Amino acid sequence: MDIRNVSVWSKLDWWTIAIVATLLVMGWFSVCGASYDFDKTNFFQFSTRAGKEFIWILCSCAIGFIILMLDDSLFDIFAFLIYAGMMGLLFITIFIAPDVKGSHSWLVLGPISIQPAEFAKFATALMLAKYMNSYSFNIKHNNCRITLAAIILTPMLLIIGERETGSALVYLAFFLVLYREGMPGAVLYGGFCAILYFIVGIRFGSVMMNDGTTPIGEFVVLLFIIVSTACMVYVYTKQHEKARNIAIFPILVIAIAYAISSLFISFNVVYVEWVVCIGTIGYLIFLWIYDRKIVYMWIAIFAIGSIGFLYSSNYVFNNILEPHQQVRIKVVLGMEEDLTGAGYNVNQSKIAIGSGGILGKGFLKGTQTKLKYVPEQDTDFIFCTVGEEQGFIGSSIVLLLFLILILRLIHLAERQSTVFGRVYGYSVVSIFLFHIFINIGMVLGVTPVIGIPLPFFSYGGSSLWGFTILLFIFLRIDANR
Secondary structure: OOHHHHHHHHHHOOHHHHHHHHHHHHOOOOOHHHHHHHOOOOOOOOOOOOHHHHHHHHHHHHHHHHHOOOOHHHHHHHHHHHHHHHHHHHHHHEEEEEEEEOOOOOOEEEOEEHHHHHHHHHHHHHHHHHHHHOOOOOOOOHHHHHHHHHHHHHHHHHHOOOHHHHHHHHHHHHHHHHHHHHHHHHHHHHHHHHHHHHHHHOOOOOEEOOOOOOOOOOOOOHHHHHHHHHHHHHHOOOOHHHHHHHHHHHHHHHHHHHHHHHHHOOOOOHHHHHHHHHHHHHHHHHHHHHHHOOOHHHHHHHHHHHHHHHHHHHHHHHHHHHHHHHHHHHHHHOOOOOOOOOHHHHHHHHHHHOOOOOOOOOOOOOHHHHHHOOOOOOOOOHHHHHHHHHHHHHHHHHHHHHHHHHHHHHHHHHHHOOOHHHHHHHHHHHHHHHHHHHHHHHOEEEEEEEEOOOOOOOOOOOHHHHHHHHHHHHHHHHHHO
């Protein structure tokens, strides 16, 4: 046992631990600055947010130490039980958790509250790694893909049931892992198209083109669908002439229709695009039957699904999303400017970051954060404290450390000798990357405000412990690669 422990400590990736330790220290000082109270100057008192965060950090160090002392094979052996237990806990949380700001995601255990959604991330990562490491797994088989989707979507649906949409969206990051392990690029491209359809369709849905009757959103998306269809035929069938037919003739018809609408008789050119899309889909079905190549059918299904997604996304946005969620998206897309409502947090955060200048105002000298102008400034909007107190230089250092951490984790994932280790490693990378990008993006106003923490910076025991468990399991697996 002693020899094994010595081996673990000697093979541990201390560079990663050093980076995480640096981020933890910087994060704690940021919490001190964001939660500073003139009446409570002792940062180590448990009654203060900084004091509680210090305790959470000590506990996370203990958790990391315990994980490193465990046998790495335990994570593979008990992955299914951990996942099943965590899914059960998420399900129970829906019914027994108290209402906290409209969310039912926190379990109250005496003086502390725990958010199971933060711990379900490492459980899902373990389950993905175990399943993809199984002998019978082949990502090219549809039944395996369905199982993978079920593993990822189950915690998402349960967390949505807790009314924590932001935390649920984090699990979409796991699809990046599937792409690394051989998932067809068409699936990732489909996800990109879905995002593009939603943004363009919503943002420019009510903006008219020069003819005054054609909405830009629908026009651009339908045109993009036609061009994408032609490109997919070109890439997957190598039939260049047929790809040109799909691209040139529809675009020529649409261009003539738009010229007529602009110069002579004004009408909605989208109607012409519908006819062209139907004709394109019919042509693809004809090619499928004539050439007996199933790829044409899949491209036709892509076109049909794209059109359906465009119009269903409008329905979801207007009828399914809550009013405050609609306003947040509109603010991000520049459709509205609500500086006193949904856009207040982001606007105050920008002011705080901008006031920091190049070198910052210094520790505990930020005016925006000290006067509590930024809501949630020690949790979801903690990065604005970094910008105000440490300035551009300090913010750049934090971003550089996160970049080094991500690159280091990718290096560790690539050097794994087992599929289990590699899949779990890329799961860690994906989760961290999603949190960092979305959190800092929403603080800067370039992504929607969905309320997810910044790793090792945001105040809170659940998120810190969740990130610690997620990371140190990987470090323990890497130490015994």
